[in-house]
Amino acid sequence: MPVSSRRRGRYMRLRQDIPNWLFTLAGIAFPAALILMWWLVSELGLVRPLFLPGPGDVMVEGLRQAREGILWEDASVSIYRILAGWLSATLVALPVGILMGNYRLIEGALEPLISTVRYMPVVALIPLSILWAGIGDAQKILILFLGTFFQQVLMVMDNVKTIDRNLIRAGQTLGFSNGEILARIILPAAAPGIWDTLRITIGWTWTYLVVAELVAANAGLGRRIMDAQRYLATETILFGTLFIGFLGLLTDYFFKRTGRALFAWQRQR
Amino acid sequence: MALLEIDGIGKTFRVDGNDICAIDHVDLSVAENEFVSIVGSSGCGKSTLLNIVGGLEETTSGMVRIGGSPVEGPGRDRGFVFQGYSLFEWKTVESNIRFALEKTRLSRAEKDERVAHFIQAVGLAGFERAWPAQLSGGMRQRVAIARALVYRPRILLMDEPFGALDAQTRGMMQELLLRVWEDHKVTVLFVTHDVEEAVFLADRVVVLASRPGRIKRDLPVPLPRPRAYDIVAEPEFIALKRKILGDIREETLKTMGFPA
Numbered sequence: 001m002p003v004s005s006r007r008r009g010r011y012m013r014l015r016q017d018i019p020n021w022l023f024t025l026a027g028i029a030f031p032a033a034l035i036l037m038w039w040l041v042s043e044l045g046l047v048r049p050l051f052l053p054g055p056g057d058v059m060v061e062g063l064r065q066a067r068e069g070i071l072w073e074d075a076s077v078s079i080y081r082i083l084a085g086w087l088s089a090t091l092v093a094l095p096v097g098i099l100m101g102n103y104r105l106i107e108g109a110l111e112p113l114i115s116t117v118r119y120m121p122v123v124a125l126i127p128l129s130i131l132w133a134g135i136g137d138a139q140k141i142l143i144l145f146l147g148t149f150f151q152q153v154l155m156v157m158d159n160v161k162t163i164d165r166n167l168i169r170a171g172q173t174l175g176f177s178n179g180e181i182l183a184r185i186i187l188p189a190a191a192p193g194i195w196d197t198l199r200i201t202i203g204w205t206w207t208y209l210v211v212a213e214l215v216a217a218n219a220g221l222g223r224r225i226m227d228a229q230r231y232l233a234t235e236t237i238l239f240g241t242l243f244i245g246f247l248g249l250l251t252d253y254f255f256k257r258t259g260r261a262l263f264a265w266q267r268q269r
Numbered sequence: 270m271a272l273l274e275i276d277g278i279g280k281t282f283r284v285d286g287n288d289i290c291a292i293d294h295v296d297l298s299v300a301e302n303e304f305v306s307i308v309g310s311s312g313c314g315k316s317t318l319l320n321i322v323g324g325l326e327e328t329t330s331g332m333v334r335i336g337g338s339p340v341e342g343p344g345r346d347r348g349f350v351f352q353g354y355s356l357f358e359w360k361t362v363e364s365n366i367r368f369a370l371e372k373t374r375l376s377r378a379e380k381d382e383r384v385a386h387f388i389q390a391v392g393l394a395g396f397e398r399a400w401p402a403q404l405s406g407g408m409r410q411r412v413a414i415a416r417a418l419v420y421r422p423r424i425l426l427m428d429e430p431f432g433a434l435d436a437q438t439r440g441m442m443q444e445l446l447l448r449v450w451e452d453h454k455v456t457v458l459f460v461t462h463d464v465e466e467a468v469f470l471a472d473r474v475v476v477l478a479s480r481p482g483r484i485k486r487d488l489p490v491p492l493p494r495p496r497a498y499d500i501v502a503e504p505e506f507i508a509l510k511r512k513i514l515g516d517i518r519e520e521t522l523k524t525m526g527f528p529a
Contacts, residue, residue: 166355169325172343174420175372188359265359265400 053235061235062243070224075247078209078221081137085144085212086205090198093149097156101190102182107157118150123211135216147208152201159193160186192263199255206248221247271298272456273322273424277331280317291317293481294331301423304450304457306467306474308513310521314482315460316428322458323349323426335424345372348417348455352429354409356401362412363388363397369416387415390449407438414449424456431466440498443469451495464513465501468492476513479520486516 011018035055041047042054049057065071100107125146133139167189171181213222221244228236260267275297282289291314299305307315320326322333324343333340335347343349357365366387370380388394391411401409410430417425431439443466450457461467467474471490478485490509492500500506 164355166351166353170349170355173347173349174369175345266402268402
């Protein structure tokens, strides 16, 4: 008896490492328990289906959308917008952030402005975005850009600034020019951090999807959710939300996997 | 003539509108192939002094000359070894060292030969293709030493290079450094706060006084070479160590605000 209780206690010690299988199991078991509770609550009629449809209803709704092809159309439209918004933000944020991290003058010029815009609510910019970019895809992409860029650029700047300063000094001592140090020392040193920033910020782009598709959209995962609100189609709302979460999880997995392959040199044996 | 001449160096920092004097008029000359340790309590400006010689920081007054010509920035006549290793983590051991040769006119074969030689010299044979992340602290620092020596600088500047290592590894690294130095004859400026290390390695120990940093004592170390690790138990060694420890204690008390 003392052995087993000691073993059970062992997994709950602070920072205690646990076997891999247990880690994975915990990640599956906890959501499974939540779904089970959800199922029980709706099955026992504890909550009216209007407020919380059961997992079965939500699944049926998802299957319907898939069968009718709505789901694929919505997903492809939304994924296109996400990629366009996030990529355009990234394409600007990378050079600007890298310059801000290396040149104090550029940091001084841009940082106060970016920090101010960062706090402006993107939803409040929807009217202006329509005025500037119309009601087509460009407007959705602009909203996603605004929601992503200003956070992203500051994080990239930080990624660049936090590299070991002595790496730059070593490069100077070895006779490399400023440009060479930037391209061959600073960038590779900051790359893992920047990759992580890209992973985190594409998550934020996903969270802006509903906001982006709030106005004048015919299709899209966010649009479907907003439409469902009108008809109180709670199962559509729930399915759409869960599906966005699922796509986000896939994106995250892709970035983590690619990052591990790209930066294999970080791994200790 | 001395290889390295530090002539009336002063350095003042501006912190919150106040001028803080980090180094106040340091004169020091170091001969070719001489090994000089610089010790002092923390905050005495010893790293700043090293950075100035390395051309990584500017002086407020005075001048540094190497072989008679003034230092105006970092250059390939000096090699730097930092406490935190500062390796290019995305390059293998071999390409870390080879990277240092990129700005030389050596042929490919000569580079191969140099890199192989220094990998051998610091005892890293067999680890050519390892990533720095896979190495221990001592091994990482050996990569850094090979990287700093491979292009044959005239002066090796070392800023508490073994400060992050455990005592056993540090002892091994000190012996390795002496061996490499004896085989490759280079002038070394070695900053440390470890008095025993300073005496064990150097021909001369320079003690810096604190706030502002000035030379408090310039002590020759007349111990025979090559030195073995057990020299630290010899009476001459202990006498030198005691003298320097006394100096540093005095300075530390001063900076802490206690009467000496």
